[in-house]
């Protein structure tokens with residue numbers, strides 16, 4: 458046995474350990490700190506991530522005796538850490554955990570990433586977090602949660618996290634700051650499961666956003682329409698969301714991102730629609746590109762009706778335009794072509810109402826995401842589309858029948 462002295466979660470301690478005992482076993486078995494999980498014991502999965510002298514490390518490939526004189530922080534030490542409180546709330550809101558086995562390591566690595574790199578794109582977050590594996594494969598929610606916190610803190614110049622120099626190298630365990638009461642209140646509110654809590658919707662209702670929809674134009678087989686709306690958010694915050702496909706897609710009623718975007722921008726997704734009594738899902742793939750100089754993004758996609766022969770091909774190009782320090786206009790050019798039985802729903806009267814409804818829901822959700830509020834739930838989104846479409850369809854059938 459070898460005697461070691463070190464500090465664990467702010468507590469100085471001396472202990473005897475064998476030269477072969479790794480830090481994860483030492484923490485779990487001699488100190489009872491079982492928040493440090495063990496997955497692979499090969500330094501691959503990141504479940505055992507801890508901080509050693511302020512740097513994240515893999516406890517399973519670090520001998521305890523090699524930590525003589527160091528300061529260790531495990532997940533149990535982050536209860537009152539302001540950035541970790543935000544991350545926990547975001548993980549809850551974005552459903553970023555299933556069994557939770559990877560979660561302590563994910564949280565410590567994510568906190569370290571935000572401190573070191575600030576705001577990143579989704580592909581960058583994926584690359585940076587690739588050293589942490591989730592056996593439940595819940596990566597989409599994890600990336601969304603990290604991205605959400607990055608957006609939240611991006612322009613909070615008065616944030617106590619940033620005020621303490623949260624960007625840059627991790628400052629180490631001794632610099633842990635208590636959360637000021639005002640921020641703790643804010644953090645406690647964010648701790649609520651925003652995406653699923655009706656209460657949070659009551660406390661922080663979505664704002665209605667006026668959407669301007671241009672006339673429907675038919676260009677060959679393609680239906681075209683333009684839309685614009687203004688959100689009372691700074692352009693940096695809006696642009697950060699608009700360039701994050703994992704943030705953009707959930708703002709669309711009924712849309713779900715199934716995979717990607719990859720490094721080349723390709724992704725797969727599906728869109729669930731209820732057209733009155735007709736229930737259908739278009740599934741397909743697409744490509745996402747961005748032009749940072751023009752603050753413009755383009756999404757192209759094609760999909761097939763899972764339960765029938767209909768198909769759709771379409772694209773949307775959207776731009777963010779700064780109106781003032783706190784106000785941004787989003788403009789979109791939308792084009793699509795429907796074929797098969799569902800093409801009958803491409804009539805201009807129906808399309809105008811549907812596009813306006815979808816645009817309003819999208820704008821409301823984007824504004825909520827930018828402000829850190831809960832979006833309209835996908836269920837509500839779908840129901841909204843149902844009632845709207847149903848009223849449009851009944852109106853359309855009524856006009857048809859009264860004409861004959």
Ligand code: FES
Pocket residue numbers: 494495496497498499500501502503504505506515516517518
């Ligand atoms: S248990 Fe340490 S990296 Fe997997």
Ligand code: FES
Pocket residue numbers: 553554555556557558559560590591592593594595
């Ligand atoms: S949530 Fe189960 S391993 Fe990640």
